[in-house]
Each structure stands twice: as C-alpha cells, then as structure tokens.
Amino acid sequence: MELVLLPNENLVQRISVEKVHPTAPLVACDFYIAGIEAGQEVPGGFQLGRILNIDHHAASASMARTVSSTNLAIDRVRQCGLPAPESRVVITHTDCDSVLSTAIMLGRVPPEDIFGEAAIAADHTGAENPIADLLQGLQPHRDFELSLRNLTLLLQGSPVDLLAEEALNERQRKREQASHVAARFQQEGSLFYLALEEDTDSEFFPSLLPDAALILVAMPKPHDSRYSYMKLRLGTRAESGFSINDLNVNSFDPGYGGRWNAGSNKRNGGTLMTIEHYVEALSRNLECWQTAQA
Numbered sequence: 001m002e003l004v005l006l007p008n009e010n011l012v013q014r015i016s017v018e019k020v021h022p023t024a025p026l027v028a029c030d031f032y033i034a035g036i037e038a039g040q041e042v043p044g045g046f047q048l049g050r051i052l053n054i055d056h057h058a059a060s061a062s063m064a065r066t067v068s069s070t071n072l073a074i075d076r077v078r079q080c081g082l083p084a085p086e087s088r089v090v091i092t093h094t095d096c097d098s099v100l101s102t103a104i105m106l107g108r109v110p111p112e113d114i115f116g117e118a119a120i121a122a123d124h125t126g127a128e129n130p131i132a133d134l135l136q137g138l139q140p141h142r143d144f145e146l147s148l149r150n151l152t153l154l155l156q157g158s159p160v161d162l163l164a165e166e167a168l169n170e171r172q173r174k175r176e177q178a179s180h181v182a183a184r185f186q187q188e189g190s191l192f193y194l195a196l197e198e199d200t201d202s203e204f205f206p207s208l209l210p211d212a213a214l215i216l217v218a219m220p221k222p223h224d225s226r227y228s229y230m231k232l233r234l235g236t237r238a239e240s241g242f243s244i245n246d247l248n249v250n251s252f253d254p255g256y257g258g259r260w261n262a263g264s265n266k267r268n269g270g271t272l273m274t275i276e277h278y279v280e281a282l283s284r285n286l287e288c289w290q291t292a293q294a
C-alpha cells in the first residue's frame, strides 16, 4: 500500500481524493470529505464509490461520541482485515489521530487499544499520554515516516530523535502554560469560562478542568477588539448523548460553527457580545435542553 499526503484544506472534495489514482481503492484517513454521508455506512466509516473514509468528522449521529479515527481504524481492521495491497491511503495532516489511523490501515502497527486511547487523549481530553504527546508534538513536520519511526522507538523504550525530544519538551511547556491559565477559569454551573488576552491552545483544558461539561474561552479579535472570538469545547463532565449542537449556539451567535465537541466563531469574524452575555445565552439554551430531556 502507498501513502499519499494531500494539502490540508478546510473542506476536501471527493474529486480531489479520486484524483490520487484513476482506479485503485482509496482509504482516506482522519479528514472529512464533502458529502461522504451519501455513501454507505460500513465498519470504520463510510464507503462512497472507491473511497473508504475512516474518519470521525462525518455529520452523522453515530460519530457524535468520544471516538477518534484511530478507534474506527481499529474496528475496521479487526472486522475486515487490511485493505487490498493496491490501495492508496490518503491523509491531509499528520496529527496523532491521522498518523495512528493511517499506520493501522497500512498494517504498520497492530490494531491495539493503546493506540485508540492515545488518539482520545490527543483529540478529546488533552490528558498526558506519551504516544499522544509524541505524535501531537511532531505534527507540524508533516512527515509520516518521521512520526512512525519515533513511535516505534518510543514503544521499544529506545531514545527518540532529537527533533522528537524537542517536540515533546515544547508540548510539555504548552501543557504547563495551559495549567496556569486553567486556574483562572470562572464557573457557571458546569460551564467554565475565561476571557483571555490572546489565543491559547485549548486542547489541554478538558483534562485540566475535570468538572467542566462545557468550556468557553473568549479572546479579542486582532486589530478590532470590539469583537471577540469565542471558542467552545465539550468538557469531560458532559452528559453522554449531549453535544454542542444541542445548544443551538446560532440562535444568539449566527457566526458560530463547529462540530459536536468543539467550535468557534472565528471564521466569521467573532461577535460583539461580551463573555458574560455569551455565558448567559449558553446557560439559557443548556437549561432548555435539560428541561427537554427531563
């Protein structure tokens, strides 16, 4: 099997994936393909024509749970074995979840639970996990072989490359920075919120705020501080079955967009609302959802 790295675009069209090869089966790991839900739900994801999409971003109810592409790849290989040798495996980025799901689909690492746990730590909780920390740290290099080689070294207990060691240290530094910031959050029920001066990596917050069901951070829009960027993330305390989509954020902030567990209004220029008003509106909608459940 051959690996193909496509540019990391916001929304990948089916045709861009099909152009990788005129006839070979295509396995697309850890990125969303526009309209993939029109395909058939199969073990591990969706099959649409020649494309098997192993990805947790699809807008279907089955994906709105704590799952990563790596967990889907593990299910897939356990149930169906490896793809045909002439397949092309396609990725757009090289974070922990992309690297692990791809390595599993290529048959270069076994479909074991430790990799699923690492992907969840990287994508959902931000908890300390040596595999997640190594692979998230190496992500900017966009070099699958570099990531996989260092993963192998780590699993053997051998020293990793200098580059990987630096990436791990940098990630540790960011986690410590986030833990200082985490101490400043305010709380409204299970909603934790904080106005920041500048953009901060929010991936560590769920593990640093274990009592949060919902995490909101605000930051001023650069060059126009009348507007605020709002970033929302599901916390680890969220009720199962609850997703950010249930909050109907667009009812008070039309610029908000995102997935079931994270999103922001950054792409649409932010909002004039203050964080206090945003918290009020979120709490009101959360209450509506809870009342509807009862």
Ligand SMILES: [Mn+2]
Binding pocket: 030, 093, 095, 097, 098
């Ligand atoms: Mn990913």
